[in-house]
Amino acid sequence: MITLMHVAAPLPADVSTPYLAVDLDVLDRNLRMMAASAAARGLALRPHAKTHKCLQVARRQMESGAVGLTVATISEAEVFAEAGFTDLFIAYPVWASSARARRLRALAEQVSLRVGVDSTEGARLLADAVRKTDVEVLVEIDSGHHRSGVQPRSAGEVAATAARHGLQVCGVFTFPGHGYGPGRRDKAAADEAEALEQAAAALDAAGVDARVRSGGSTPTASVADPGTLTEIRPGVYAFGDAQQVELGSCAWPDVALTAAATIVSKSGQRIILDAGSKVLGADQPTWATGGGRLPDYPHAHITALSEHHATAVFPEDRPAPRHGEIVRVAPNHVCSAVNLADELVIVSGGREVDRWAVAARGANT
Amino acid sequence: MITLMHVAAPLPADVSTPYLAVDLDVLDRNLRMMAASAAARGLALRPHAKTHKCLQVARRQMESGAVGLTVATISEAEVFAEAGFTDLFIAYPVWASSARARRLRALAEQVSLRVGVDSTEGARLLADAVRKTDVEVLVEIDSGHHRSGVQPRSAGEVAATAARHGLQVCGVFTFPGHGYGPGRRDKAAADEAEALEQAAAALDAAGVDARVRSGGSTPTASVADPGTLTEIRPGVYAFGDAQQVELGSCAWPDVALTAAATIVSKSGQRIILDAGSKVLGADQPTWATGGGRLPDYPHAHITALSEHHATAVFPEDRPAPRHGEIVRVAPNHVCSAVNLADELVIVSGGREVDRWAVAARGANT
Numbered sequence: 001m002i003t004l005m006h007v008a009a010p011l012p013a014d015v016s017t018p019y020l021a022v023d024l025d026v027l028d029r030n031l032r033m034m035a036a037s038a039a040a041r042g043l044a045l046r047p048h049a050k051t052h053k054c055l056q057v058a059r060r061q062m063e064s065g066a067v068g069l070t071v072a073t074i075s076e077a078e079v080f081a082e083a084g085f086t087d088l089f090i091a092y093p094v095w096a097s098s099a100r101a102r103r104l105r106a107l108a109e110q111v112s113l114r115v116g117v118d119s120t121e122g123a124r125l126l127a128d129a130v131r132k133t134d135v136e137v138l139v140e141i142d143s144g145h146h147r148s149g150v151q152p153r154s155a156g157e158v159a160a161t162a163a164r165h166g167l168q169v170c171g172v173f174t175f176p177g178h179g180y181g182p183g184r185r186d187k188a189a190a191d192e193a194e195a196l197e198q199a200a201a202a203l204d205a206a207g208v209d210a211r212v213r214s215g216g217s218t219p220t221a222s223v224a225d226p227g228t229l230t231e232i233r234p235g236v237y238a239f240g241d242a243q244q245v246e247l248g249s250c251a252w253p254d255v256a257l258t259a260a261a262t263i264v265s266k267s268g269q270r271i272i273l274d275a276g277s278k279v280l281g282a283d284q285p286t287w288a289t290g291g292g293r294l295p296d297y298p299h300a301h302i303t304a305l306s307e308h309h310a311t312a313v314f315p316e317d318r319p320a321p322r323h324g325e326i327v328r329v330a331p332n333h334v335c336s337a338v339n340l341a342d343e344l345v346i347v348s349g350g351r352e353v354d355r356w357a358v359a360a361r362g363a364n365t
Numbered sequence: 366m367i368t369l370m371h372v373a374a375p376l377p378a379d380v381s382t383p384y385l386a387v388d389l390d391v392l393d394r395n396l397r398m399m400a401a402s403a404a405a406r407g408l409a410l411r412p413h414a415k416t417h418k419c420l421q422v423a424r425r426q427m428e429s430g431a432v433g434l435t436v437a438t439i440s441e442a443e444v445f446a447e448a449g450f451t452d453l454f455i456a457y458p459v460w461a462s463s464a465r466a467r468r469l470r471a472l473a474e475q476v477s478l479r480v481g482v483d484s485t486e487g488a489r490l491l492a493d494a495v496r497k498t499d500v501e502v503l504v505e506i507d508s509g510h511h512r513s514g515v516q517p518r519s520a521g522e523v524a525a526t527a528a529r530h531g532l533q534v535c536g537v538f539t540f541p542g543h544g545y546g547p548g549r550r551d552k553a554a555a556d557e558a559e560a561l562e563q564a565a566a567a568l569d570a571a572g573v574d575a576r577v578r579s580g581g582s583t584p585t586a587s588v589a590d591p592g593t594l595t596e597i598r599p600g601v602y603a604f605g606d607a608q609q610v611e612l613g614s615c616a617w618p619d620v621a622l623t624a625a626a627t628i629v630s631k632s633g634q635r636i637i638l639d640a641g642s643k644v645l646g647a648d649q650p651t652w653a654t655g656g657g658r659l660p661d662y663p664h665a666h667i668t669a670l671s672e673h674h675a676t677a678v679f680p681e682d683r684p685a686p687r688h689g690e691i692v693r694v695a696p697n698h699v700c701s702a703v704n705l706a707d708e709l710v711i712v713s714g715g716r717e718v719d720r721w722a723v724a725a726r727g728a729n730t
Contacts, residue, residue, distance in 0.1 A: 016439075016464040016730035050672060072673045074381075092673060095629040095639070095689060099381040118630050121688045147674050148630035148637045177671065264460040265483050265513035272513045274460070278704050279729050282647040306542065307415060307700055308437045308457060308729065309512050323486045324460060335672055339643050339705070342727050362707050364644050364673065365381035 011326055012345065012352045017262040018275035020341045021328075022356075024348045026256035027238060028060065034221065034237050035065040041226040046070050046089060046214070048235030051335045053360035054344065055083045057238055068112070070233045074103050075363035081111045083359070091173055091214075091233060093118040093140055093148045096129035100365075108134035114212075116140045116173060118149050120161040127165035136170040137162050138212060139203070143195035144188065145177035152198035156206035163208055171212030171230075172199040179219045182247060182287055186223060192216075193225035200228075219249045241334035242293040243285065252295045257344070258328035259292075259337065261310065266323050273310040275329050280305065281336025293330045297321070302329070376691055377710065377717045382627040383640035385706045386693075387721075389713045391621035392603060393425065399586065399602050400430040406591040411435050411454060411579070413600030416700045418725035419709065420448045422603055433477070435598040439468050440728035446476045448724070456538055456579075456598060458483040458505055458513045461494035465730075473499035479577075481505045481538060483514050485526040492530035501535040502527050503577060504568070508560035509553065510542035517563035521571035528573055536577030536595075537564040544584045547612060547652055551588060557581075558590035565593075584614045606699035607658040608650065617660045622709070623693035624657075624702065626675065631688050638675040640694050645670065646701025658695045662686070667694070 011021055038045035047061045048070040058069055058080060068087030071077045077088045088107075094115045096104055107113055108130045117123045118140040126137070139158045142149035150158055159169045174195055179188030192215045200210035216224045216232025224232050236243075239257035240250045261275035280292050282305060291305035299318050304311040310329060314320040321327060331337035338344070339361055346354035376386055403410035412426045413435040423434055423445060433452030436442045442453045453472075459480045461469055472478060473495045482488045483505040491502070504523045507514035515523055524534045539560055544553030557580045565575035581589045581597025589597050601608075604622035605615045626640035645657050647670060656670035664683050669676040675694060679685040686692060696702035703709070704726055711719035 014464055016462075016468070018729055093630045093637070095627050097381075097627060097689060099379055103381070119688060122629070125689070142632075146635075147669070147671065147676060150632075262460050262462060264487070265458045267507075267515075270511075272458070275729075277646075277648065277701060278727075281642075282649075282698075282701060283642065284647075304512070306512065307704075311512060323484060324462060324490070333647075336642060336647060339672075340727060362643075362705060364383055364640075 011260045011328065011347065011350070013326060015345060015352070017260050017326060018279045019260050019345050020337060021258055021260050021345045021347045022239065023256045024346050024353065026254065027057070030238055030240065030254060030256060031060055031064045034234060037222060038232055039065060043224060043226050043229060044231040046231055046233050047238065048091070048233050049080060049360070050076060051235035051338065052238055053338060053358045053363070054356050055359050056356045058085060073364055074100060074107060075365045076360045077107055077113070078103065079360040079363055081107055085111070087112045089114040090116060091175070092116050093122055094126060095122055096125045101129035105130050114138055114170070117158060117162060120158055123158060123162035123167065124165055127162070127167050132166040132168065135167065137167045138171050138173045138214065139169065139199065141172050141174040141195050141199045143174040143176050144191040145175060147177060149174060152195045153202055155199035156202035159203045159208040160206040169203070169208045171210040171214065172196055172203065173214035176215060176217055176220050179217055180243070180247070180285065185219050185247070189220040189223045189225065192220060193228040197228045218244060219247055236334055239334045242330040242332045243288065245293070245330070246288060252298070255295060255330050257334055257337070258295065258330050260326055261329050263321060263323055263325050263327065266320065269314040269316060269320055271312050271320050273312060273327065273329060274308060275310055276308040277305045278307045279337065279340060280310065280329060280331040281333055281340060283333035283336050288332055292332050295328055295330050297327070376625045376693065376712065376715070378691060380710060380717070382625050382691060383644045384625050384710050385702060386623055386625050386710045386712045387604070388621045389711050389718065391619065392422070395603055395605065395619060395621060396425055396429045399599060402587060403597055404430060408589060408591050408594060409596040411596055411598050412603065413456070413598050414445060414725070415441060416600035416703065417603055418703055418723045418728070419721050420724050421721045423450060438729055439465060439472060440730045441725045442472055442478070443468065444725040444728055446472055450476070452477045454479040455481060456540070457481050458487055459491060460487055461490045466494035470495050479503055479535070482523060482527060485523055488523055488527035488532065489530055492527065492532050497531040497533065500532065502532045503536050503538045503579065504534065504564065506537050506539040506560050506564045508539040508541050509556040510540060512542060514539060517560045518567055520564035521567035524568045524573040525571040534568070534573045536575040536579065537561055537568065538579035541580060541582055541585050544582055545608070545612070545650065550584045554585040554588045554590065557585060558593040562593045583609060584612055601699055604699045607695040607697045608653065610658070610695070611653060617663070620660060620695050622699055622702070623660065623695050625691055626694050628686060628688055628690050628692065631685065634679040634681060634685055636677050636679070636685050638677060638692065638694065639673060640675055641673040642670045643672045644702065644705060645675065645694060645696040646698055646705060648698035648701050653697055657697050660693055660695050662692070
């Protein structure tokens, strides 16, 4: 993404802190840049909506060239389907148990639906749950993150089982989550392409055409291999966060979402902010420098988070801001922060211009 | 708390996972035990409602002998005041900025309100914000957690400033959060008592009577010193969580709240559950054994959490449960998990008996 000179956006002071503020101009630039980057490589862009859970952001993504949305759960899909989005991919090994089967069937009748499977058991359950012409299936592959997904060589068996039960298998997908670490991006992107290539060959050997080969996280999106992949599914790129900055995926001026927090307590070089883990989320990978960052004070570190407090420490030679000042905090992982909020305060030029509901907040089922 | 033989409570299977289930009988036993323990020592019990954010739990706490509720924010206080609770303590260094002053004034007119301050600046702002006969003030003390709160010897200055501005100062409070670590409970409880004692003496020297000396976290509540403290404010004890079990504050049969999760993917001894950090919260102190625990499989460990996946690994000699099974997951920190959910599924004898709204979910301002 592009890096501009940093100009700190002022925040509205007449709203009780803590709240999540989105700089509309930065958001729109992020959406345009990723759409242009995907288009230039001939990759379909299917942004992951779990990051923003917002109808307004999803509409802007579709208007800037996305082919559809990715979601993580049936309930997220229900929210976006209800709002009129027509092309949804549940990039998750959907387990169509009795409690979910009816919902999945209704959803599949309503929109163009793709779902993930990663086991022969899951494929059989899915085939029983839905009308088979209503869904397309992608087999999930483990490309090195070791979470869900089958090994590439096993993808043919899952695809063949799904096809034998009448499901339409259209391809394979993976999440190269092991790219979330300093210096790991290129290796993860290479693993992703290799795993998808092998899995596509395994499907081919099983008599199934893998016309969709879907990958891509925000760290790896810029180096996703268009020789193998047909589609990318980044999510965080819309807002950015402290993790992405520390990983080098973006720079501070690209971070569109920050929490506005008040300094409620101060002791020397230690300040206490009223945005804690119930606002920022508690995500903190081992390589992170703290529990989030202060974009306007990059030399300060958040040394502790509790539910309603962030402790930030300033070095001895840098004056800490004063009691009562409002500062911006970039969460480590913006998806977690958004999922804690009922609404986002939309800011342009330091003025509040709108409020957007986090429509799919808490939609985990 | 009492430890019984462990009988795993079955969970309703007709609700889409993941969801948070509360065993009503265990909850009620936890509430009774803490009330009895406080009463036996002559300590007032003012449970922290940030744990449950539920009107139904708060009512049960009041019925079993609590003197009032503790909350963390003005917006939490607003939810409980609206529901008819009349005695609330905002145990936080309230910064009564313009955006908050009006709300605080309205709240103080509505209920018997206590609030925390930890600076002369904060005290002055508060005195300007509210009608001074409507609130009581407690000075927050740092007893070793090094978050908010003044040093005990500085409490007199803050109290004197508040009193000079017409506020009614009724005492001191602290949160001995440094007791959250294996083997740290007794030292933290001793620090708490010593700091409150010193602070009370500092107020006395400044001509202010510290009739309320409030402390107590769930780990330290059972050893809080009734020679010094007059009140305890535990929160987590109502539900329990994996952290409290690993700290020794309670045992598995005392854990009333668990997430019900489905095994959606499996690879050998590794299972993937559909309850991730957006259900359990991402809290993981360095001493925790993983990202939560499976109470019915204590030998398994949650080695990774992402937003919609928990990765649990079983030792080679222990068979892992099957694809599609529903298992219980105890979050590391129950306050974070509850704040992610819109409602709790209330279970008794393996049957759903009620649903309770998380009425103050997301009430952070």
